[in-house]
Amino acid sequence: MTESTTENRAFVDVVKVTKVYSPDIVALQNISLSVDRGEILFLTGMSGAGKSTLLKLLCCMERPNKGLIEVAGRDTGKLKKNEIQELRQQIGIAYQDFKILPRHTVFQNVAMPMEVMYKPAREIRDRVSELLDSLQMSHKKDLPAGKLSRGEQQRVAIARAAVNRPALLLADEPTGNLDHEVTKMVMNLFLDLNNSGSTIIIATHDTSIYEGTSHRMVKLEHGLFN
Numbered sequence: 404m405t406e407s408t409t410e411n412r413a414f415v416d417v418v419k420v421t422k423v424y425s426p427d428i429v430a431l432q433n434i435s436l437s438v439d440r441g442e443i444l445f446l447t448g449m450s451g452a453g454k455s456t457l458l459k460l461l462c463c464m465e466r467p468n469k470g471l472i473e474v475a476g477r478d479t480g481k482l483k484k485n486e487i488q489e490l491r492q493q494i495g496i497a498y499q500d501f502k503i504l505p506r507h508t509v510f511q512n513v514a515m516p517m518e519v520m521y522k523p524a525r526e527i528r529d530r531v532s533e534l535l536d537s538l539q540m541s542h543k544k545d546l547p548a549g550k551l552s553r554g555e556q557q558r559v560a561i562a563r564a565a566v567n568r569p570a571l572l573l574a575d576e577p578t579g580n581l582d583h584e585v586t587k588m589v590m591n592l593f594l595d596l597n598n599s600g601s602t603i604i605i606a607t608h609d610t611s612i613y614e615g616t617s618h619r620m621v622k623l624e625h626g627l628f629n
């Protein structure tokens with residue numbers, strides 16, 4: 404019994420978390436959320452509702468003022484700097500503002516998280532090619548990422564987040580600049596990752612990507628879950 408309880412524990416557990424940005428912007432107010440291992444969760448809500456803030460708390464880019472955040476069984480508030488780095492190796496993040504390296508090529512941007520993990524060059528080449536193919540970006544692989552359109556940069560950010568098949572994928576407005584066709588490619592990529600075990604949280608305004616799916620959707624309103 405104890406073992407199965409451990410197995411079924413939430414992969415992400417947010418308990419009564421408040422985040423205030425200096426001096427007095429309350430981005431999240433006493434929110435709680437559990438995400439199971441292997442779940443795909445859509446996080447919705449109007450602009451300014453606190454979606455990106457919640458994702459930043461999950462990857463320890465920001466710290467909460469109050470409350471508990473557990474990711475992969477670790478209480479993030481108790482982690483030392485090197486332990487945060489270890490935890491972040493299990494997390495892939497596609498940032499809302501991409502955070503790509505503009506002078507590096509598309510290939511180099513996507514390969515970077517695998518290089519940080521000292522993966523063999525052949526494995527890196529194969530995985531990056533597979534991802535760029537699946538997002539129809541192979542023909543741009545040797546271009547500096549800064550020369551790409553926003554939709555192309557968004558795909559680079561998504562491929563980079565997915566490249567290590569992270570245990571937790573956080574995607575912040577991943578289809579904001581994409582047309583219907585490319586949105587489908589991105590969602591297929593997420594489903595493929597999810598099938599191989601990744602837990603996925605997607606912050607989005609795009610109702611088309613969760614309507615008609617069986618995945619859970621939660622909505623933030625002014626820093627609160629309704």
Ligand SMILES: Nc1ncnc2c1ncn2[C@@H]1O[C@H](COP(=O)(O)OP(=O)(O)OP(=O)(O)O)[C@@H](O)[C@H]1O
Pocket residue numbers: 424425428429430448449450451452453454455456457499
């Ligand atoms: N670094 C910051 N400093 C101060 N205030 C911030 C900061 N980041 C976010 N905020 C504020 O916190 C609130 C929540 O912002 P957040 O970016 O989490 O919203 P969001 O739901 O992701 O919005 P969007 O849909 O526009 O991306 C907003 O009022 C925002 O202005």
Ligand SMILES: [Mg+2]
Pocket residue numbers: 454455456499575576
């Ligand atoms: Mg946001």
